Amino acid sequence: MSKLLKLWGLELKRTIKKTKKSMIKTILLKLADKVNLLIKKTTSNPLEAITSDITELKYAGNIKKAYLCIHKDHKGQFVYGYKLSENADTNLVISSFKKCISNIQKLTKIKIQNLEKRIIFHSDQGSVYTSYEYVQTVLNYKNSILSYSTPGTPTDNAGQESFFGRFKDENYDEIKEIQTFKQLEIFINKKIWYYNHKRIHTSIGYTTPIIYTKSFLRKQKSGSVN
Numbered sequence: 001m002s003k004l005l006k007l008w009g010l011e012l013k014r015t016i017k018k019t020k021k022s023m024i025k026t027i028l029l030k031l032a033d034k035v036n037l038l039i040k041k042t043t044s045n046p047l048e049a050i051t052s053d054i055t056e057l058k059y060a061g062n063i064k065k066a067y068l069c070i071h072k073d074h075k076g077q078f079v080y081g082y083k084l085s086e087n088a089d090t091n092l093v094i095s096s097f098k099k100c101i102s103n104i105q106k107l108t109k110i111k112i113q114n115l116e117k118r119i120i121f122h123s124d125q126g127s128v129y130t131s132y133e134y135v136q137t138v139l140n141y142k143n144s145i146l147s148y149s150t151p152g153t154p155t156d157n158a159g160q161e162s163f164f165g166r167f168k169d170e171n172y173d174e175i176k177e178i179q180t181f182k183q184l185e186i187f188i189n190k191k192i193w194y195y196n197h198k199r200i201h202t203s204i205g206y207t208t209p210i211i212y213t214k215s216f217l218r219k220q221k222s223g224s225v226n
Contacts, residue, residue: 024130028148037147038074038122038157045220046076046213047108049120049147050100052129053160054088055168059178066184069093070192071100074122074159076216077201078209080104084188086181090131097121097137108217113142122147124157167191 028035043049054069067088071081081100085092104119105111112119121138123129125148138144149157168175171191178184196209204212 024132024135025125025127028125028130035146035148036122036150037120037145038149041120043075043120046073046078046216047104047115047119048117049074049122050080051157051160052081052093052096052121052123053157053164054092054126054128055164056088057084057168057175057184059175059184060180062176064181066181067092068164068188069096070160070163071096071121072160072163073209073213074120075204076209076213077204078196078213079192080107082188082192084181084185088128090128090133093123093128093134094137097134101141107213112144115143118143118145120145120147122149122157124149125151 038049038051041049050071051074052069052071054067057066057068058064059066065086067085069081069083069085069088069092070079072079080103081096081098083092083096083099085095101112108115121144128134129148135146138146171187174187175184178187199208200206201209201212207215
């Protein structure tokens with residue numbers, strides 16, 4: 001945890017008593033909103049902050065359940081990582097994160113550790129996001145830094161709440177009719193591709209996430225972006 005505190009530029013007095021909570025969770029609770037980097041930094045460009053969350057999807061007549069995790073660009077709206085699973089566990093968020101890293105590197109043609117600026121990876125303080133496995137996986141990438149919402153404040157991750165809200169409202173009837181997990185996976189793949197490549201977003205100038213992000217990368221390469 002000393003590495004994580006150093007990245008946040010924070011110190012913590014050693015007054016933590018024995019508890020059933022993990023050390024990471026205990027430290028986060030004591031530091032409160034100090035670890036919410038998303039509200040401290042105004043993101044003006046893509047690839048400055050990536051937000052993540054998990055939602056439950058009911059299919060097969062609302063009898064079966066699956067869980068969708070995504071890692072989405074806070075400013076550029078592009079969904080870099082996503083994973084569907086029958087379990088809302090640490091493997092789910094790690095798989096989504098690794099897919100996110102892979103797609104960022106494919107799009108930018110630059111390894112994460114070689115990017116000019118750090119990327120903030122923001123989520124709530126759910127147990128999967130504060131697990132040692134997830135924290136260590138993120139911190140293994142040199143230019144990655146973690147940020148967490150204050151407990152009980154879903155507005156700290158409003159972009160994700162909005163994404164999942166619209167996604168489930170728009171696709172409720174179709175998802176309900178899907179009978180198998182494999183069919184649901186195929187459906188999710190198609191919807192995420194459409195979202196990234198075809199859906200127009202008012203927040204990014206009435207264009208698609210892929211066009212907006214590629215335009216930013218071209219400008220950055222030419223030196224016209226600070």
